[in-house]
Amino acid sequence: MKALVKIMPKNGVLDPQGKAIENSLNQLGFSQVGNVRQGKIIEIEINSNNEQEAKKIIEEASNKLLANLVIEDYEISFLKED
Amino acid sequence: MKALVKIMPKNGVLDPQGKAIENSLNQLGFSQVGNVRQGKIIEIEINSNNEQEAKKIIEEASNKLLANLVIEDYEISFLKED
Amino acid sequence: MTEITKELVEEHGINNDEYKFILDSLNREPTITELGIFSAMWSEHCSYKSSKNWLKKLPTKNNKVIQGPGENAGVIDIGDGDAAIFKMESHNHPSFIEPYQGAATGVGGIMRDVFTMGARPVALLNSIRFGDPKHSKTKHLLSGVVSGIGGYGNCMGVPTVGGEVEFNSCYNDNILVNAMCVGVAKIDKIFYSKASGIGNSVVYVGSKTGRDGIHGATMASAEFDDDSDEKRPTVQVGDPFAEKLLLEACLELMTKDVIIAIQDMGAAGLTSSAVEMASKGDVGIDLNLDLVPCRESKMSAYEIMLSESQERMLMIIEPDREQEAKAVFDKWGLDFSTIGILTDTNHLVINHHGKLKAEIKLDILESGAPSYNRPYKIIREPEFDKSKVSEVLDSSIDILRILINSPNLCSRRWVWEQYDHMVMNDTVLTPGGDAAIVRVHGTNKGLAISADSTPRYCSADPQEGGRQVVAESWRNLTSVGALPIAITDCMNFGNPEKEEIMGQFAGVVSGMIEACNTLDFPVVSGNVSLYNETNGKGINPTPVIGGVGLIKDLNHFSTPLIKRENDVVILIGKTDGYLGQSIYAKEILNNTSGLPPRVNLENEKKIGDVVRDLINIQKIDTVHDISDGGLLIALAEMCIAGNIGVKLDLNKEEMNHGFLFGEDQGRYIISVPKSFLSSTIKTLEGKGIYSQNIGETRGKKIIINEQDQISIETLRDLHEKWFKEYMEG
Amino acid sequence: MNISVIVFPGSNCDRDIALSLKKFSNKDPLMVWHQDHSLPESDLIVLPGGFSYGDYLRCGSMAANSPIMKEVVKSANNGSTVIGICNGFQILTESGLLPGTLIQNQGLSFICKNTPLKVENDSSFFTHNYKKDDVINIPIAHNEGNYYASDDVVKDIEDNELVAFRYCDQDGEINNKTNPNGSIKNIAGILNKNGNVLGMMPHPERAADSIIGLNDGEKFFTSIIESLQ
Numbered sequence A, B: 001m002k003a004l005v006k007i008m009p010k011n012g013v014l015d016p017q018g019k020a021i022e023n024s025l026n027q028l029g030f031s032q033v034g035n036v037r038q039g040k041i042i043e044i045e046i047n048s049n050n051e052q053e054a055k056k057i058i059e060e061a062s063n064k065l066l067a068n069l070v071i072e073d074y075e076i077s078f079l080k081e082d
Numbered sequence C: 001m002t003e004i005t006k007e008l009v010e011e012h013g014i015n016n017d018e019y020k021f022i023l024d025s026l027n028r029e030p031t032i033t034e035l036g037i038f039s040a041m042w043s044e045h046c047s048y049k050s051s052k053n054w055l056k057k058l059p060t061k062n063n064k065v066i067q068g069p070g071e072n073a074g075v076i077d078i079g080d081g082d083a084a085i086f087k088m089e090s091h092n093h094p095s096f097i098e099p100y101q102g103a104a105t106g107v108g109g110i111m112r113d114v115f116t117m118g119a120r121p122v123a124l125l126n127s128i129r130f131g132d133p134k135h136s137k138t139k140h141l142l143s144g145v146v147s148g149i150g151g152y153g154n155c156m157g158v159p160t161v162g163g164e165v166e167f168n169s170c171y172n173d174n175i176l177v178n179a180m181c182v183g184v185a186k187i188d189k190i191f192y193s194k195a196s197g198i199g200n201s202v203v204y205v206g207s208k209t210g211r212d213g214i215h216g217a218t219m220a221s222a223e224f225d226d227d228s229d230e231k232r233p234t235v236q237v238g239d240p241f242a243e244k245l246l247l248e249a250c251l252e253l254m255t256k257d258v259i260i261a262i263q264d265m266g267a268a269g270l271t272s273s274a275v276e277m278a279s280k281g282d283v284g285i286d287l288n289l290d291l292v293p294c295r296e297s298k299m300s301a302y303e304i305m306l307s308e309s310q311e312r313m314l315m316i317i318e319p320d321r322e323q324e325a326k327a328v329f330d331k332w333g334l335d336f337s338t339i340g341i342l343t344d345t346n347h348l349v350i351n352h353h354g355k356l357k358a359e360i361k362l363d364i365l366e367s368g369a370p371s372y373n374r375p376y377k378i379i380r381e382p383e384f385d386k387s388k389v390s391e392v393l394d395s396s397i398d399i400l401r402i403l404i405n406s407p408n409l410c411s412r413r414w415v416w417e418q419y420d421h422m423v424m425n426d427t428v429l430t431p432g433g434d435a436a437i438v439r440v441h442g443t444n445k446g447l448a449i450s451a452d453s454t455p456r457y458c459s460a461d462p463q464e465g466g467r468q469v470v471a472e473s474w475r476n477l478t479s480v481g482a483l484p485i486a487i488t489d490c491m492n493f494g495n496p497e498k499e500e501i502m503g504q505f506a507g508v509v510s511g512m513i514e515a516c517n518t519l520d521f522p523v524v525s526g527n528v529s530l531y532n533e534t535n536g537k538g539i540n541p542t543p544v545i546g547g548v549g550l551i552k553d554l555n556h557f558s559t560p561l562i563k564r565e566n567d568v569v570i571l572i573g574k575t576d577g578y579l580g581q582s583i584y585a586k587e588i589l590n591n592t593s594g595l596p597p598r599v600n601l602e603n604e605k606k607i608g609d610v611v612r613d614l615i616n617i618q619k620i621d622t623v624h625d626i627s628d629g630g631l632l633i634a635l636a637e638m639c640i641a642g643n644i645g646v647k648l649d650l651n652k653e654e655m656n657h658g659f660l661f662g663e664d665q666g667r668y669i670i671s672v673p674k675s676f677l678s679s680t681i682k683t684l685e686g687k688g689i690y691s692q693n694i695g696e697t698r699g700k701k702i703i704i705n706e707q708d709q710i711s712i713e714t715l716r717d718l719h720e721k722w723f724k725e726y727m728e729g
Numbered sequence D: 001m002n003i004s005v006i007v008f009p010g011s012n013c014d015r016d017i018a019l020s021l022k023k024f025s026n027k028d029p030l031m032v033w034h035q036d037h038s039l040p041e042s043d044l045i046v047l048p049g050g051f052s053y054g055d056y057l058r059c060g061s062m063a064a065n066s067p068i069m070k071e072v073v074k075s076a077n078n079g080s081t082v083i084g085i086c087n088g089f090q091i092l093t094e095s096g097l098l099p100g101t102l103i104q105n106q107g108l109s110f111i112c113k114n115t116p117l118k119v120e121n122d123s124s125f126f127t128h129n130y131k132k133d134d135v136i137n138i139p140i141a142h143n144e145g146n147y148y149a150s151d152d153v154v155k156d157i158e159d160n161e162l163v164a165f166r167y168c169d170q171d172g173e174i175n176n177k178t179n180p181n182g183s184i185k186n187i188a189g190i191l192n193k194n195g196n197v198l199g200m201m202p203h204p205e206r207a208a209d210s211i212i213g214l215n216d217g218e219k220f221f222t223s224i225i226e227s228l229q
């Protein structure tokens, strides 16, 4: 199974990267582009057939290591093997 | 509308961060964790009601700026406003 | 309207007496915005209420000081119309909560203090302290802090040239992150923060205001407890790129004659900058918060006034120069907004959405700020118990092996290789020496800079410790051949409401005063961080001293690196072999009690002045002071750096651990070519200074009296080993 | 002789490189702003080190899309000589003037240190005063200096002798242990096929001043200035 952890800066926390990308896109003439935020995505292969269990593991990993909960939120989803 | 651009290192391209996360997770005792890869996710608010059109814009932005096609692949999806 | 309850007042850290004073002065209840403003301005961090009665006793002047404490940073004259501008500041609590961002914004903040005065920052230093290496949080905190410091400084293109790292379990839950910045400006182009000119515009520049770090100022002054995780306010996130643009934009505008006064928005953001600028100029200030560039929608007046968003500045300019100023900030893509005006009312007046949110007479906030003479008790350790020393049988070399690979004496390369210490191309002496040397751009003179503290000495005997920290800073500058000029300090202590902690503060300051006076080394800027305490356990008293000195001619300076074989190695200053509070006592004897070594300030000055002359006049190029770890550690550092060994020749009485590892103060090691030997000895004897030849530089080993020996290669491996293995293992 | 140094917001080695160029050419280079839409007449264009646009998104990515880079690319394709150092190298790969890309250092942290390099190409416009296999010491200072390209690109680079410098040790050994950042084949700098574009991570401008104590970068500057004369 493959887990996807999407990690974004918390609402209200400054996101300098997102802001810089937004400026750059606007300068490149993408006038329709509004607010931009940048986050991380982490793809993890996990040895488990049980989504419930896998979710618990990934949640623990996110809290412990992957996300910085002071400034980031995370979201977990799963990709079935293809 | 909100576009999500998910940018991942191409298969076979070195991903030092992914590797480091994988090692750390294994060290922390997450033995079920296999291959880890880290990418970026960029959330873009876009002023358009037409997904077709929006997709074209975001594709162009990705090719021009957001992704480096030498080492990265990207995927676009859309979030409907809530 | 928010009701002002007793709880709310308490939550703002305002005590009963203070609140009563507010009610009496205003003649009414404060609004919530006003309460926030009082709370921020009267926090320990902004008001120095526990410390200012002590701080004002520190000497702040000599013939080189242009601006002492009270401005954004201190200013000294370094000749030829040039000034060095510098300050140190703490970012302890934010770095504990979020090490990367806390440390990064600490670096960002201290740079703004320096460039707001018109100086281009030319050097950064950092003094960082962590808990026991075995403590579960230490590694994570250290790695976050170091990458945060590097992340910000590297991006700004300002070299990080020095600092110190210490581990001690007293910092387990209260790490210390102190950052220092030094800048250079022309003396006739220095900018101050005193607002003037009724009717002039109050201009906001830089990044937008968000809800970052609201209550940061009060947080920095409040003791932590176990649920501080819950109360965690929004953390400030740094944007070094925005700051780089702000730096360039400010310096560009400063080449024109447009800015009347300027101050960065640091702790307590818009509140403290507006209040301090207006108070200094004895004018009133009206702000319309509708004009403040905000990042978030629906920010309240309270939030806008207390936000600690980074990379912002407040300036006073004449209204008809606004367009000219705005053009510069437009070029650099930064916000520029006129948000208010100077008035003759002596009031701070704040409007938002057409409503009056605050109206406070400025002197209530400033001169009305509380100030406490807190009771204190100075506690000293008992005399050091020497009896156990003789039981240690290990050979000196075995002990050297242990100490050089110990957490507090091993190489800090792992840290400073993550900092760009060379950018700007003026770093003459990179990290690893006693002080860093940074060339004053375009000249042949250099600034010597170092950051030091010895908290274990201060804890054992606050007054002696206070003398020692200043003396050590002076000694480190002297060791490279610089004339020490002035210091900045960062006073990190526990809870001042406890007598013994206040006693540490009082003792350390008294010791510092003596040393500053004797060594003509005044304090020109600084910062106090109190309440470094968790669950009732305070840190060791940690006064960090940032010293700055001048090398007039860069053709003559010295470094610890041994440069040649067949030099004579001379130990300058008397060695008593005193082991109290030494690293040896801690690591080998497991003894952390006892008094620290004494500092004889008169002697210190006499010896240092001669060492400096030897460097500048007699061209001695190899000098190292003896500090933590004592003589043998200092020698080992010199050998490792130069990749040349030393053959030590000691007499019998000297063959003991006290002589080799004691930390007697006021000592230097120099290495002198034989052709210079007689003149060197003559100079030393002429001034009545004790010195002894202890050996010769030779080969690739340290050899003690033909018996004990160790190769430089082994020593280097040991020296480099601990940190890397700890962090990467 | 005209030299242009391009200044991006966030560049921070622009002053250093300009001073080194002046020292060896006796002429102040022109400082060109990233928003400009035309390049001054130049015999040499230099993209300096630093953190253009904060290095946000990817190092060099936003700079590569700035107005002035359109002109630089045009000019390079017409044969002008271009040097990119550190961030400048990253901008060159991002704008397609050089193949491959620079990703994060293998150790995941910023590295600043004096590093031995082996001179691989001693006939280029930029390096002819060195001798092949010389070991020179030049500082590096980067977080993303790990050169990466696909196998066929690397083969092409090597077959055409386009590697300018490789990381090594003081004895000239080239292996994993002497590789500070994980670069493929220890590559520290490369040339394009026409030999008019050079990208390198190390900073020669930090090794051309005796008071600083490093001078192995001097031959880099004398090579260039002689080529230009």
Ligand SMILES: Nc1ncnc2c1ncn2[C@@H]1O[C@H](COP(=O)(O)OP(=O)(O)O)[C@@H](O)[C@H]1O
Pocket: C126, C127, C128, C160, C161, C162, C163, C164, C165, C412, C415, C416, C430, C431, C432, C433, C434, C435, C436, C451, C452, C476, C627, C628
């Ligand atoms: N955090 C740091 N950042 C940069 N340089 C550091 C840091 N910590 C230590 N160093 C450098 O390592 C060297 C040794 O430091 P230290 O043992 O504190 O020296 P000293 O005993 O002479 O004060 C100094 O050159 C110092 O600047």
Ligand SMILES: [Mg+2]
Pocket: C433, C434, C435, C476, C479, C624, C625, C626, C627
């Ligand atoms: Mg020293």
